[in-house]
Amino acid sequence: MNANASTCCPSDDTLYAYVDGALTRSERRRWRRHIEHCARCEAAIASSRELSEWAGTLKSTSLSDPHARRAQRWFAAVRQKLNAHTHEGPK
Amino acid sequence: MAIDDPLTSSTLLARLRDRGDESAWRGFVTLYGPIVFRLARRYGLDSESADALVQAFCVRVVEAAPSLVYDRRRGRFRDWVRRVALNELRRIKRGDAARARALERYRTKRPAVSSESPPERLARWWEQAESRRVLRLALERLRSETAPDKFAIFYLQAMRGLPLGEVASFYGVTKCNASVIKHRLLRRLKAKADEIRAEWSE
Numbered sequence: 586m587n588a589n590a591s592t593c594c595p596s597d598d599t600l601y602a603y604v605d606g607a608l609t610r611s612e613r614r615r616w617r618r619h620i621e622h623c624a625r626c627e628a629a630i631a632s633s634r635e636l637s638e639w640a641g642t643l644k645s646t647s648l649s650d651p652h653a654r655r656a657q658r659w660f661a662a663v664r665q666k667l668n669a670h671t672h673e674g675p676k
Numbered sequence: 677m678a679i680d681d682p683l684t685s686s687t688l689l690a691r692l693r694d695r696g697d698e699s700a701w702r703g704f705v706t707l708y709g710p711i712v713f714r715l716a717r718r719y720g721l722d723s724e725s726a727d728a729l730v731q732a733f734c735v736r737v738v739e740a741a742p743s744l745v746y747d748r749r750r751g752r753f754r755d756w757v758r759r760v761a762l763n764e765l766r767r768i769k770r771g772d773a774a775r776a777r778a779l780e781r782y783r784t785k786r787p788a789v790s791s792e793s794p795p796e797r798l799a800r801w802w803e804q805a806e807s808r809r810v811l812r813l814a815l816e817r818l819r820s821e822t823a824p825d826k827f828a829i830f831y832l833q834a835m836r837g838l839p840l841g842e843v844a845s846f847y848g849v850t851k852c853n854a855s856v857i858k859h860r861l862l863r864r865l866k867a868k869a870d871e872i873r874a875e876w877s878e
Contacts (some may be wrong), residue, residue: 608852643811650812663738666731
């Protein structure tokens with residue numbers, strides 16, 4: 586895992602792995618001291634954690650949309666009604 | 677068109693004013709139809725009546741959309757949409773005694789948000805329902821643009837709560853890679869959700 590080219594901070598990917606405890610022991614040691622004293626990295630880590638917590642609130646979201654077919658039917662029905670209104674003309 | 681029209685032509689909301697813009701309408705029905713359907717079911721309507729409510733709601737919005745720009749100082753678009761949905765719901769409830777009885781039965785079984793609930797409570801419910809709907813649509817967009825394996829690595833960790841090590845080992849990637857995939861896609865998911873919200877914002 587590399588450092589960010591423009592600064593001495595670790596790359597975003599390194600920070601992600603750091604947050605998840607996925608770095609090797611030596612990599613973790615290498616970055617820990619920096620991260621503990623770097624406001625930018627601290628903020629980036631906080632933002633990643635926040636995002637992970639947000640994802641945690643989505644746990645009940647299934648991949649299949651139970652309303653997908655219904656939405657198609659609604660759209661077709663609304664279009665039909667609107668066309669009918671248009672053809673009726675002004676009253 | 678009003679001189680002070682603040683809507684940009686790039687937003688789906690602005691495009692709603694054009695009845696012929698089917699993709700904008702399809703987007704609207706896909707986002708709000710399920711919310712109104714759930715609202716109707718929550719108020720005790722059966723599936724068929726809830727279907728009818730969604731259609732009535734959509735027709736009402738289509739009809740009102742061209743003049744929407746003149747009314748928007750009265751509130752946000754999403755608040756207006758919620759009001760339209762509630763008005764249609766009240767209209768259906770008023771006109772059908774059988775449904776009112778069904779509603780009573782429903783209330784005694786499961787006290788929930790009722791038509792007499794404080795508006796804030798309903799607004800909060802609507803807000804949450806809209807949020808969930810936006811996220812689901814964002815998730816679908818993300819899925820359609822992402823390689824299946826990568827999406828699964830993200831989904832199983834972030835949304836199913838499976839341990840990083842387990843997912844990484846199942847898909848034959850390092851823990852580090854699995855973690856990076858999860859975080860990158862999480863950011864893209866958030867960006868997509870923001871994008872959908874922006875499409876429907878003034």
